[in-house]
Structures are given as C-alpha cells and as structure tokens.
Amino acid sequence: MGRLGLTEILVIVGIVILLFGGKKIPELMKGLGSGIKEFKNAAKDDQPAAKKQDEETK
Structure with a gap:
C-alpha cells in the first residue's frame, strides 16, 4: 500500500x-x-553542534 x-x-x-x-x-x-540541497547542508552543519551539546551535558 505504501x-x-x-x-x-x-x-x-x-x-x-x-x-x-x-x-x-x-x-x-x-x-x-x-531547497533540498540547503536542507541537507543545514542538517549536516547542525549535527556537530548537537553532539557537542550532548557531551557538555554529561
């Protein structure tokens, strides 16, 4: 169906x-x-920031 x-x-x-x-x-x-290219670039740029934030909270 999908x-x-x-x-x-x-x-x-x-x-x-x-x-x-x-x-x-x-x-x-x-x-x-x-638009898809910009979205992927933004998501790729955001991943290191998310990892850094997780490490800081530990």
Whole structure:
C-alpha cells in the first residue's frame, strides 16, 4: 500500500504537466533541488553542534 506503482507515478506527472505547463517544470525542479540541497547542508552543519551539546551535558 505504501509504494507507488508506474501507473500512479505517470498520473501524478500528467497532473503536474497539466497544472504547471511544460515550460515551468524545469524552474520548479531547480527550486526543489536547491531547497533540498540547503536542507541537507543545514542538517549536516547542525549535527556537530548537537553532539557537542550532548557531551557538555554529561
């Protein structure tokens, strides 16, 4: 139940194309990619601070 099949993915892609049009999709994907990259960088930068804080409380 938790997995998406090929049919479901194709339906989602079709709906996205209908809603945003073919020209806007690359812009949306670029924005999504940069947002994910920023999130990963922020999470990576936060991990050492969390470890340091745990060590200080011991």
